[in-house]
Amino acid sequence: xxxxxxxxxxxxxxxxxxxxxxxxxxxxxxxxxxxxxxxxxxxxxxxxxxxxxxxxxxxxxxxxxxxxxxxxxxxxxxxxxxxxxxxxxxxxxxxxxxxxxxxxxxxxxxxxxxxxxxxxxxxxxxxxxxxxxxxxxxxxxxxxxxxxxxxxxxxxxxxxxxxxxxxxxxxxxxxxxxxxxxxxxxxxxxxxxxxxxxxxxxxxxxxxxxxxxxxxxxxxxxxxxx
Ligand SMILES: [Zn+2]
Numbered sequence: 001x002x003x004x005x006x007x008x009x010x011x012x013x014x015x016x017x018x019x020x021x022x023x024x025x026x027x028x029x030x031x032x033x034x035x036x037x038x039x040x041x042x043x044x045x046x047x048x049x050x051x052x053x054x055x056x057x058x059x060x061x062x063x064x065x066x067x068x069x070x071x072x073x074x075x076x077x078x079x080x081x082x083x084x085x086x087x088x089x090x091x092x093x094x095x096x097x098x099x100x101x102x103x104x105x106x107x108x109x110x111x112x113x114x115x116x117x118x119x120x121x122x123x124x125x126x127x128x129x130x131x132x133x134x135x136x137x138x139x140x141x142x143x144x145x146x147x148x149x150x151x152x153x154x155x156x157x158x159x160x161x162x163x164x165x166x167x168x169x170x171x172x173x174x175x176x177x178x179x180x181x182x183x184x185x186x187x188x189x190x191x192x193x194x195x196x197x198x199x200x201x202x203x204x205x206x207x208x209x210x211x212x213x214x215x216x217x218x219x220x221x222x223x224x225x226x
Contacts, residue, residue, distance in 0.1 A: 002057065002058065002059040002060065002096050002097070002100060003059050003060055003061040003096060004060045004061060004062075005051070005057075005058050005059060005060035006051070007049060007050070007051045007057060007100070008049070008050040008051065009047060009048070009049055009050075009103070009104065009107060010046075010047070010048040010049075010050055011045065011046070011047050011048075011107060012036070012039060012045065012046040012048070013044075013045045013046075014039045014040070014043040014044060014045075015043050016042050016043020016044070017042045017043040017044040017220070018044070018045075018114045019042075019044040019045070019114065019115055019117060019220070019223065020044070020045050020046075020047065020108055020109075020110075020114055020115070020116050020117065021035040021038070021039075021044060021045065021046040021047070021117045021118075021119055022046075022047045022104075022108060022116060022117070022118050022119065022188060023035070023046065023047070023048040023049065023118075023119050023120075024049055024070040024071045024104075024118065024120075024188065025049075025055045025070070025071065025120060025121075026049055026050055026051055026052065026053065026054060026055070027054045027055050028055075028119075028120055028121035028122075028206070029121070029206075030121045030204065030205075030206055030207055030208060030209050030212055031119035031120055031121050031202065031203075031204065031212055032046070032048055032119070033209055034119070034204075034209060034212040034213045034215075034216055035119055035216065037213055037216075038213070038216045038217070038220060042220055047104070047107050047108060049070060049104075053067070055069065056068060056069055056070070056086075057069075057070045057073075057097075057100070059093050059096055059097065061092075066083060066086065066087050066093050067083075067086045067087075068082040068083045068085075068086070068093075068097055069082045070101075070104075071118075071186075071187050071188060072185055072186040072187065073097050073098065073100065073101040073104075073186060074101050074105070074186050074187060074188055074190060074191035075184050075185075075186035075190060075191070076094065076098065076186075077184050077186055078184065078185050078186015078187065078190070079094060079097050079098060079101070079186055080094065081185075081186070082186070083097065105191070108188075110191075110192050110195055110197050111195070113197065113198075114197075115197075115198040115199070115200060115223060116188070116192050116197060116198070116199050116200070117200045117201075117202060117216075117219070118188050118189065118199070118200070118201045118202070119201075119202050119203075119212075120201060120202070120203040120204075121203070121204055121205065121206045121208075121212075122154055122203060122204075122205060122206070123154075123205070123206060124154055124205055125153075125154070126154075127154070127203070128153035128154050128156070129145065129147050129153050129156040129174035129175075129176060130147065130153055132145045132158070132176035133145055138176075140179060140182070140183050141158075141176075141178065141179055141182045141183060141185075142158075142176040142177060142178065142179055143177050143178070143179045143180060144165060144176070144177040145175075145176045145177075146165070146168075146169035146173075146174065146175050146176075147174055148172045148173055148174045150172065151172070151173065151174055151211075152204075152205060152208070152211065153174060154203075154204065154205035154208070155173075155174060155203070155204040155205060155208055155211045155212070155215065156173070156174035156175060156176065156203055157173055157174065157175040157176070157200060157201060157202055157203070157215065157219070158175070158176045158178065158189070158200070158201040158203070159175065159176075159177065159178065159198075159199060159200045159201070160177070160178040160189070160192075160193045160198065160199045161177075161198050161199075161200070162177060163226070164198075164200065164219075164222065165177040167222050168218070168219070168222070171218055173215065173218065178193060178199075189201065200219060202215050202216060202219065
């Protein structure tokens with residue numbers, strides 16, 4: 001509960017693989033479909049937030065809404081900025097939201113050293129691999145970018161592993177490698193990276209079920225062969 005607001009956190013599990021998939025944005029569903037297909041054939045665990053509000057999670061108190069981006073809740077700095085984007089911040093909201101972030105982290109259980117795969121979808125041209133190039137919006141977050149002219153720029157990977165970056169670039173996927181010291185946005189990637197864990201974003205355009213399924217398959221076999 002975030003005050004009066006109920007958030008469901010669904011956990012799907014199937015034996016066969018220890019990979020953990022995380023879907024933080026409730027309005028991004030192609031990635032969930034693709035992850036379910038992956039689980040059906042290889043196993044793994046999928047953690048999915050559900051609340052019906054769209055991208056942002058909402059704290060609801062006395063009929064008022066205090067939204068924040070669940071992919072900014074993994075540090076106080078990110079959370080403050082995200083809450084302040086919509087409303088004035090109160091200590092109660094910060095406590096509630098960071099408590100919620102801890103519960104999600106407990107479900108992910110990243111200390112086990114298992115790769116954490118964040119799955120996302122985007123709208124055409126809104127967020128692309130090109131945004132990780134130097135001078136662009138997420139330029140400071142990346143130290144290397146491989147663009148694949150034969151693929152849709154909306155379909156890309158982002159990882160903190162040099163080995164995975166090179167392997168995915170070798171398969172000619174769009175992929176960016178996280179900076180050595182990326183800015184603290186309070187993302188799940190920041191959090192896992194600070195723990196020293198392996199982190200991968202698999203992002204595809206809404207409706208790109210075939211593309212995203214293939215991306216997960218390629219990633220899965222790279223991790224298996226490793
Ligand atoms: Zn997302």
